[in-house]
Amino acid sequence: MxxxxxxxxxxxxxxxxxxxxxxxxxxxxxTLEVRQGEVFGFLGPNGAGxxxxxxxxxxxxxxxxxxxxxxxxPLGDLAVKRRIGYLPENPYFYDxxxxxxxxxxFGALFGYDAADRRRRAGRLLDQLGIAGERRLQLRKFSxxxxxxxxxxQALLNDPDVVIFDEPMSGLDPLGRRxxxxxxxxxxxxxxxxFFSSHVLSDAEALCSRVAxxxxxxxxxxxxxxxMLAFEASGWELVVAMARxxxxxxxxxxxxxxxxxGRYSLELPLDPPPERLLGELAAAGAKLISLNPIRPTLExxxxxxxxxxxxxxxxx
Amino acid sequence: MKATAAIAINVFRESVRDKVLYNLVxxxxxxxxxxxxxxxxxxxxxxxxIKDLGLxxxxxxxxxxxxFIGIGLVSKEVERRSVYSLLxxxxxxxxxxLGKYAGLALTLFVNMTIMTLAFYAVLFYTAWGIxxxxxxxxxxxxxxxxLLKAVGLILIELLLVTAIALFFSTFSTPILSAAMAFGLxxxxxxxxxxxxxxQVVDSPAAIRLARGLYWVLPNLGQFDVKTQVVHGQxxxxxxxxxxxxxxxxxxxxxxxxxxxxxxxxxxx
Numbered sequence: 048m049x050x051x052x053x054x055x056x057x058x059x060x061x062x063x064x065x066x067x068x069x070x071x072x073x074x075x076x077x078t079l080e081v082r083q084g085e086v087f088g089f090l091g092p093n094g095a096g097x098x099x100x101x102x103x104x105x106x107x108x109x110x111x112x113x114x115x116x117x118x119x120x121p122l123g124d125l126a127v128k129r130r131i132g133y134l135p136e137n138p139y140f141y142d143x144x145x146x147x148x149x150x151x152x153f154g155a156l157f158g159y160d161a162a163d164r165r166r167r168a169g170r171l172l173d174q175l176g177i178a179g180e181r182r183l184q185l186r187k188f189s190x191x192x193x194x195x196x197x198x199x200q201a202l203l204n205d206p207d208v209v210i211f212d213e214p215m216s217g218l219d220p221l222g223r224r225x226x227x228x229x230x231x232x233x234x235x236x237x238x239x240x241f242f243s244s245h246v247l248s249d250a251e252a253l254c255s256r257v258a259x260x261x262x263x264x265x266x267x268x269x270x271x272x273x274m275l276a277f278e279a280s281g282w283e284l285v286v287a288m289a290r291x292x293x294x295x296x297x298x299x300x301x302x303x304x305x306x307x308g309r310y311s312l313e314l315p316l317d318p319p320p321e322r323l324l325g326e327l328a329a330a331g332a333k334l335i336s337l338n339p340i341r342p343t344l345e346x347x348x349x350x351x352x353x354x355x356x357x358x359x360x361x362x
Numbered sequence: 363m364k365a366t367a368a369i370a371i372n373v374f375r376e377s378v379r380d381k382v383l384y385n386l387v388x389x390x391x392x393x394x395x396x397x398x399x400x401x402x403x404x405x406x407x408x409x410x411x412i413k414d415l416g417l418x419x420x421x422x423x424x425x426x427x428x429x430f431i432g433i434g435l436v437s438k439e440v441e442r443r444s445v446y447s448l449l450x451x452x453x454x455x456x457x458x459x460l461g462k463y464a465g466l467a468l469t470l471f472v473n474m475t476i477m478t479l480a481f482y483a484v485l486f487y488t489a490w491g492i493x494x495x496x497x498x499x500x501x502x503x504x505x506x507x508x509l510l511k512a513v514g515l516i517l518i519e520l521l522l523v524t525a526i527a528l529f530f531s532t533f534s535t536p537i538l539s540a541a542m543a544f545g546l547x548x549x550x551x552x553x554x555x556x557x558x559x560x561q562v563v564d565s566p567a568a569i570r571l572a573r574g575l576y577w578v579l580p581n582l583g584q585f586d587v588k589t590q591v592v593h594g595q596x597x598x599x600x601x602x603x604x605x606x607x608x609x610x611x612x613x614x615x616x617x618x619x620x621x622x623x624x625x626x627x628x629x630x
Contacts, residue, residue, distance in 0.1 A: 061630065105450040108628040128452040135446035141372070143379040155368035156451040200447060 049119050051208050051239035052081040052104065056113035059099050073099040075263040076113065081241050081256075083207075086234050088250035089243040090344075091260035092352055097243040098136050100260070101212045105133050117208060129157065132206035136213045136243075138197035142186035146177060146196050149185065153200050171199040176225060190217035198226065202233075209233060211242035215249055227253060251344045259348060261355035267347065274347060279339035282314040284324075286332040293332065298323040309335060365453045366461040373465020374472075377431060382469065385423050389477050392419055393484040400488075409488055409504050410592055416481040417512050417588045423477070424470055424520040425547065431469070432527025433539035435462040436624065445629055456621040459532070463617060466524050474517050478510070502594030511602055512591040518609045519585035523547055525616040526580070532624040549575075550582030580612055 057077040062068040074096040081087040091097050102108045104115055106122050120127045140149050147168050154164030172178045175195040180188070188196065194217045201209060214230070215223045223246075230240050230253055244250050250257055251271065258268035267274065281300065286293065287309045293302055298320070301313040314320050320337060328334070342350075377383065396415050400408035436459065439445040449455065482505060489497060489504035497503065526546050530539035556579070559572035584605050587597045 061628075102446075102629070105446075107446060107449060108630060109626075125452045125454070128450065131450065133447070133450040135443065137443075138447055139443045140447065141376065141444060143376055144372075152368060152372055153447075153451060156365045156448075156453055158364050158452075197447065 049083065050080045050116070051083040051085075052079075052115070052117050052210075052241055054079045054100070054104075054113065054115040057100065057103060057110055057115055058112035059096075059103060059108060060111040072263050074103070077260075077263075077265055078113075079258055079265065079268065081239060083239050084234065084237050085255045086230060086240045086253050087242070088254035088257035089241060089260065090245075090247065090250055090257055090348060091243075092245075094262075095260040096263040097260055098212055099263075101133075101135075101210055101243065104210060105131075129204060130207040132201035132204060132209045134197045134201040134209075134211045134214055137190075137216060138193060138200075140185050140193065140196060140200075143184060145182050145184055146172060146188070146199070147181040149196065150200060150203060153203055157204050167203055168199075171202055174229070175199045191219055191222050194218055195222070198229070206238065208239045209241070211240065213244060214242055215244060215246050223249070247344045247348055257344070259351050261352045264355065266351040266355045271344065275342060275344065279316060279341050281316050281340045282320050283336075283338050283340050284312040284314055284320060285335040285337075286310055286312065286327055287335055288330075288332045291330065293327065293330075313340070365451075366457045366464065369453075369458060369461025370464035370468060373435065373462055374468045377427075377466070377469040382427060382431065383473060383476075385427065386473065386476050386480070389419055389423055390480050393480060397484050397488050409485065409500065412485060412488055413506075413509065413592045414588060416477075416484070417509070417516065417592070420474065420477050420481070420513065421516045421519075421588075424474060424516060425523060427470060427473060428466070428520045428524040429527050429540055429543045429547070431466055432524045433531045433536045433543060435466060435528050435531055436620075437531040437534070437536050437539065440629060449629070455625045459528070459621050459624050460617065463524065463528055463620075466528075467521055470517065470520050470524065474513065474520075478513050481509075481513075500594075502592070506591070506594070508591050508594075508597060511597045512587050515585045515587055515602065515605060518606050519582055522580060522582070522585075522609045522613050522616075525613040525620070529616045529620040529623075532620045533627065546580065547582065550580045551586070552583070553579055553581045554583050581608070584608070 054077050057074060057079075058072070059074040060070045060072050063071045077096070077100060089097050089100070099108065103110055104117065104122065115122055117127050118130060141152075144152065147165075150168035150171065151161075151164045154167060159167065168181075169178070172181050175198055177192055177195050177199070180192065185193065185196065194214070198211070198214065201211065211230075214226050218226060227249060230242070233240050240253075242253075254271060256268070256270050257274070259266050285305070287307070289308065292304075293299065293310055293312060298314060298318060299312050300315055303311040303313075305311050314323065324334065324337075393412070393416060397408070397412055400411050439448065439458075439462075445458075448458065485504045502508065523543060523546075527539060527543040530542045534542070553576055556572045556576040559576075560569045563569060563572075589595075590597050
């Protein structure tokens with residue numbers, strides 16, 4: 048299957064400074080491939096180059112070097128633009144328009160007739176939970192509602208490729224849950240979703256593959272399964288004790304009280320936890336849960352980003 | 363074409379919602395107030411002054427709209443980041459520039475049409491009841507159709523000023539764009555003085571510079587036919603056509619430059 052989106056040594060330098068301009072590399076030879084139909088997470092700390100990459104893909108800025116393709120075509124091809132949906136970071140829209148008017152206006156840019164535009168706008172406003180505010184001017188919208196309008200305008204053309212820059216930004220927990228469901232819905236209908244996020248749990252829950260960017264460089268990319276398929280480093284055991292407290296012994300590394308008579312126990316991989324479980328049960332402890340300790344995406348993220356920062360510091 | 367028209371209509375809608383057309387109320391008050399006060403003057407003199415005042419007010423009101431909205435047409439899109447969701451739509455960058463220009467041109471046209479109607483209504487009221495024999499002695503009739511030539515040239519001039527403001531707004535800040543657009547408007551009205559600079563200055567370098575500026579800067583003085591029209595002097599159709607042609611050429615050049623600048627710009 049061909050790539051939905053691909054970059055080849057994509058590079059962007061900006062000039063910074065007022066009097067004495069000096070170059071600043073925002074993105075350094077990024078080579079990346081997003082496959083059709085997948086949800087791809089683009090992760091990185093602030094200033095890593097995520098937004099710059101997305102702006103390059105949308106031709107809001109032009110590359111200093113390298114190139115990119117969307118759906119096998121060079122950027123800027125109008126036929127391809129018809130098949131893309133883009134949500135910018137912290138979107139702003141014409142505040143004198145209502146949500147419905149904005150979608151009608153953007154629909155006109157796609158060349159849809161008035162009835163089609165109205166139908167699409169109605170469906171999306173309904174889907175994003177802002178149908179009740181369709182006739183409210185956007186200047187009266189909260190940040191979260193504007194984010195929903197931003198998502199609606201990105202989906203106006205039933206796109207094949209969606210590029211979301213921080214889609215969860217400004218949303219409350221319910222809003223985030225809705226957007227997560229929406230992204231999974233898009234994936235189910237075959238749409239490719241390429242999104243940036245700071246919220247690693249969202250990426251972990253949604254993505255089949257991720258890329259981690261730090262200081263403009265790609266530091267890791269691949270399937271979440273491969274990236275996180277490390278050996279378990281121990282066990283996390285949660286028990287409840289009616290009286291007394293467990294004590295650190297040869298089979299227990301650490302004990303953390305978590306309230307209500309419950310304790311989180313960190314156990315080494317060896318010896319196996321079965322014997323300890325028997326001892327705890329005999330002492331009146333009730334087993335709540337037992338899970339292997341594996342590195343999370345957050346661990347991987349922190350490790351990659353800090354090692355990149357350390358390397359940059361040495362240079 | 364459809365996308366350009368959609369962008370133009372949105373600019374017009376923004377002007378209406380931002381209450382730009384409220385200037386019409388001010389214009390109406392000015393015209394009615396003037397006709398009331400000038401009613402004390404000799405019949406005929408008041409008509410002349412109202413014509414002069416009306417045409418000047420149209421020019422000034424239009425200038426403020428052309429400059430203050432023109433400078434924000436593109437820069438506001440960039441500053442407020444609405445361009446980030448607009449440009450990824452299936453449009454070319456040049457369509458955004460042309461659509462914005464067409465939208466403000468439409469606003470100016472509607473504004474000017476309503477002002478012209480109000481202008482003729484006040485002139486009609488001023489001349490009402492005055493003996494036709496007396497009226498025939500005036501330099502020009504109260505409801506002189508030649509006034510439309512002056513109005514038309516004011517509108518064409520405003521379209522050129524809009525292109526100047528839009529051009530600056532593609533790469534500069536609104537304040538600097540406004541300063542440049544007003545500056546060019548003022549200099550443009552004195553460009554004949556630049557041509558005749560050799561009559562007051564001896565330095566060959568200064569004369570060459572003045573000549574160079576005369577050819578590069580817009581010659582806006584030629585759009586002003588108020589005095590001729592008010593005093594009933596003829597304004598040949600050929601002159602109007604030639605001036606309109608000059609404006610079209612100059613505007614096309616400015617819009618081309620604006621498109622070139624805007625098409626290469628990074629929106630960080």
